[in-house]
Amino acid sequence: MFEDSYNRREEYQVPVEVDSEYDVKIEDQGKTGDGIARIDGYVIFVPGTEVGQEVKVKINATRRKFGFGEKVE
Template sequence: MFNNNDRESTAPVDVGETYEVTIEDIAREGDGIARVEGFVIFVPQTQVGDTVNIKITRVLRKFAFGEKEE
């Protein structure tokens, strides 16, 4: 049977991977929004214009969460 654990194989990011991203917008909750191949990643403690290295912590069907690497 098919088990996707809330994730589609089309997501261009994987949990544990690191990426350099630029924060493009701020979500209502205050997290920064970055994109990898158009896929939205929420990154707390960032501001618009920040270029940061992030580590992906959770991948869902339509978006992911990452944390800033120091």
């Protein structure tokens, strides 16, 4: 039987949870200008941040190798 690979849900482990908040330091800048932080080596893209900032981020989404967060005021 043909399996629709586009609808298959992948299982993966990441060191963060969606909707959780973490204190991070922005270590690098991505190609589109987003700040990059790392939690246990896991990359988090954080828009509106600059290298060197220490911020609290809320995780919005995760993928196998990286996640997306937003700065919490």
